Amino acid sequence: MNITHTRDARRRWRGASPGVRRWLIVLMLALGVLLTLNAPAAHAAPTLTASENPVFIPYSKDTEDITLAWTVEPWQLLATLTVTESGTPAPVIDKTVGPTPPPGGEPLTVTYGKTYTAELKDVITQQPLVAPLIITTDRIDIKIDMGCLVQCITEPKVEPHGGWAKFTINTTETASMTLEASKTKPNANGTWNNPKDVAASNATILPTQNWTAPLPNLDSNTTYYYVVRAHDTNGNEQIKTGSFKTLTRRVEVTFAEIQMIDDSDDLGDCDCFFWFNAGDETPKPWGDFQHQKSIASGTTVHPNVTFTIDNAPSEILIRALGYDDDSAFGSLCSAGTGYLPYTGNATWITTSGMAEDCQQLTGDQVTVSVSHQGQPTAPDAVDEQFTEQFTISAGLGPLVYKVHGSYKVTYA
Ligand SMILES: [Ca+2]
Numbered sequence: 001m002n003i004t005h006t007r008d009a010r011r012r013w014r015g016a017s018p019g020v021r022r023w024l025i026v027l028m029l030a031l032g033v034l035l036t037l038n039a040p041a042a043h044a045a046p047t048l049t050a051s052e053n054p055v056f057i058p059y060s061k062d063t064e065d066i067t068l069a070w071t072v073e074p075w076q077l078l079a080t081l082t083v084t085e086s087g088t089p090a091p092v093i094d095k096t097v098g099p100t101p102p103p104g105g106e107p108l109t110v111t112y113g114k115t116y117t118a119e120l121k122d123v124i125t126q127q128p129l130v131a132p133l134i135i136t137t138d139r140i141d142i143k144i145d146m147g148c149l150v151q152c153i154t155e156p157k158v159e160p161h162g163g164w165a166k167f168t169i170n171t172t173e174t175a176s177m178t179l180e181a182s183k184t185k186p187n188a189n190g191t192w193n194n195p196k197d198v199a200a201s202n203a204t205i206l207p208t209q210n211w212t213a214p215l216p217n218l219d220s221n222t223t224y225y226y227v228v229r230a231h232d233t234n235g236n237e238q239i240k241t242g243s244f245k246t247l248t249r250r251v252e253v254t255f256a257e258i259q260m261i262d263d264s265d266d267l268g269d270c271d272c273f274f275w276f277n278a279g280d281e282t283p284k285p286w287g288d289f290q291h292q293k294s295i296a297s298g299t300t301v302h303p304n305v306t307f308t309i310d311n312a313p314s315e316i317l318i319r320a321l322g323y324d325d326d327s328a329f330g331s332l333c334s335a336g337t338g339y340l341p342y343t344g345n346a347t348w349i350t351t352s353g354m355a356e357d358c359q360q361l362t363g364d365q366v367t368v369s370v371s372h373q374g375q376p377t378a379p380d381a382v383d384e385q386f387t388e389q390f391t392i393s394a395g396l397g398p399l400v401y402k403v404h405g406s407y408k409v410t411y412a
């Protein structure tokens, strides 16, 4: 009966048109897929796992012991476990194993820097039962319980200002810390050959894990190299080095007002002109021999001459030099234009008296500090960006006057 049926079936198969045959094949494949999809729902898929991956290996060691574990299909009684190590031709494990790993797992020693490929295969067909397991290694970046023997300082955060910098330093271990900065690069061990090279420093009062430390009294627009040194409670030391640049100071000076006290002319008002100067900037005139300002004693005038000093030092000089033309007919003045233009010369500014028989002059200067900050422990207590007034008192005569103005300090 069966034979007859089979023959009949074969005959029918051969007799079927190619289109019908193709359709039947598609139907059978579809059924197969459906059965395959349904089958694993009954139990978990095979697995191959490592107790740790990536394997973190402390700096003090080269190798670490881990274990492998697996699960297989219920009918799989034996399997082949192979583990290969990068750079090593022969497998480090190649053995037949049971459906469950030994108690505690299959031991595997991994070496730092190597990559391992673990495979579980059918013991007879050698077909893989699971996807290969790639095991990698890594160093422990953050200290767990080794204190400052390994890295305990995380990357310091630096906020540079114009005349100081704020450091925020966190550690993974409670530590006493010092912070030093210099315009000179430190040695590899975080020290300087000349202790005088250390421009600013700070230290923790009590051991901490979170330290906010200002570095006061720095020069603006300057690169500093810093060293953070941490000592944990076990005496381990670690250093962290880096660099930062302070902001650039800009000063805007305004010569706002001249207060004429004595114009030096008995008959009428002075025939004046002025030179102004701030820092190392080129002096600027207000009026000249041909364009004289008539200014009476007891009055004020407003030149509003301004200077902008980019990258200013911590102190600047602000200067004024006033002239009064007293030439009479027949006086000899340089080329008829009076005294030579002021060049910014420091000694010249404080002269007073008569120049070339035709001009009376008086000058003076004032030094202003453009670097403001609070006490070393709290430099941010005083705003380093500010505007202040200045007064130059030119009192030597024969011209007697005061110049009032302002200077504005900003950082960028
Ligand atoms: Ca005069």
Ligand SMILES: [Ca+2]
Residues within 6 Å of the ligand: 265, 269, 270, 271, 324, 325, 326, 327
């Ligand atoms: Ca005059």
